[in-house]
Amino acid sequence: MITTLFHPRELPAQTSRAQVVILDVLRATSTIITALSAGAREVRLFDSLDAARQARPTAPVPALLAGEKSCLKPDDFDLGNSPREHATEKVGGATLLLSTTNGTRAAVTAARAGATTLLAGCLLNATATARALIPQIDSHDTYLLCAGTNGQHSLEDVLGAGAILFALLQATYRTDLALTDSAWMAYHAYAATRQRLPAALRLGLGGINVINAGLEDDIDFCARVDATPVVGRIDPASLHVSLAAAV
Secondary structure (H helix, E strand, C coil): CEEEECCHHHCCCCCCCEEEEEECCCCHHHHHHHHHHCCCCEEEEECCHHHHHHHHHHCCCCEEEEECECCECCCCCCECCCHHHHCCHHHCCCEEEEECCCHHHHHHHHHHCCCCEEEEECHHHHHHHHHHHHHHCCCCEEEEEECCECCECCHHHHHHHHHHHHHHHHHHCCCCCCECHHHHHHHHHHHHHHHHHHHHHCCCHHHHHHHHCCCCHHHHHHCCCCCCCCEEEECCCCCEEEEECCC
16 A cells, blocks of 8 residues: 555554655755765754754764754754755765754654654655665555644645655556555645646745745755655664665
8 A cells, every 4th residue: 555644643553564755845854865965974863952952962973953943943053954054065974963843753753653664755856765665565555654834734745745656656657556545646736736846835834934934945945856866764763864775
């Protein structure tokens, strides 16, 4: 079964036979993928800003605090949650300690539910993520888990899920894949907007929040489908994200 979950609360309590893709298109998973593409050693995920702060003294050097509160960088953090900040040499070789309002918390939820394979997905690496799912597509359930925005469904994450499904169907040419209705909803939402994604991403609450924070350029950055071929693999035990080879 391949399904889109519109919010982490929809995730089954036990997912030990599942591969799960975390989607926070605006902006956590886009930031993670950008940082790994720019040479970060790894990204460690936390469900609170304080947990990230507390981890810094024991993290490999150099370690950078990254994250946001109400879309903006906390004063004592090195980086915010803008992927554009992570597309620089500053992150090269560094361990990033990342905490965000929605995306990193969704990853923590999935890890606690026992997901065997956990990936960070977004529009930037949609095809790479889809190809990484194929080896287990018949033996495991596949959940495209939308992080949502402040407890609500988010348009941008649904579009990200649809982009991965679009790429998955293109890569497999299979008509027998068991997509649920929610998966088809995401697929068709993406298919209908794929020629104007930057505009579509501006319509949802997540996009509006980013615009109101003065970070509208992040939307255009995150809307670049397949800008990188990398796969972000999350270790469910440690919640460390590392670069995996593209399939």
